[in-house]
């Protein structure tokens with residue numbers, strides 16, 4: 764799943780009027796990944812549903828890459844969870860993989876941004892160097908002209924003296 768899709772998913776979720784529903788869903792995700800109860804008597808009424816989602820994710824042959832809507836939904840939730848998750852020993856499926864993946868994406872965009880800044884600075888430095896070179900050239904030419912002019916008057920003076 765690309766970053767673009769994730770961004771889209773986040774936008775969709777942000778637009779959701781009931782943000783607390785999403786939080787409940789993410790809580791449920793964490794719970795279901797740890798819940799050991801085999802019965803349907805879990806305090807979370809949707810626990811079995813989420814467990815079913817996990818099971819589906821493990822068994823599905825279509826997968827999100829093949830267009831499975833259930834898998835896509837699960838991945839959205841898992842990615843949302845991983846973004847906010849601070850638990851290094853998290854039991855949510857793929858959470859550690861996703862965190863690592865997100866961290867690398869972040870690093871990648873950081874280094875790309877750094878490279879862009881470096882390139883900008885290099886260009887600016889080249890510009891400045893160019894300006895300095897032009898300035899130096901102008902100064903040299905001017906002083907050369909001064910020198911020549913002074914030499915000219917010196918010659919005139921020496922001619923007048925003789």
Ligand SMILES: [Zn+2]
Pocket residue numbers: 794795798799800805806807810811
């Ligand atoms: Zn449960």
Ligand SMILES: [Zn+2]
Pocket residue numbers: 819820823824825826827831832833834835
């Ligand atoms: Zn699926």
Ligand SMILES: [Zn+2]
Pocket residue numbers: 844845848849850853854855858859
């Ligand atoms: Zn987690």
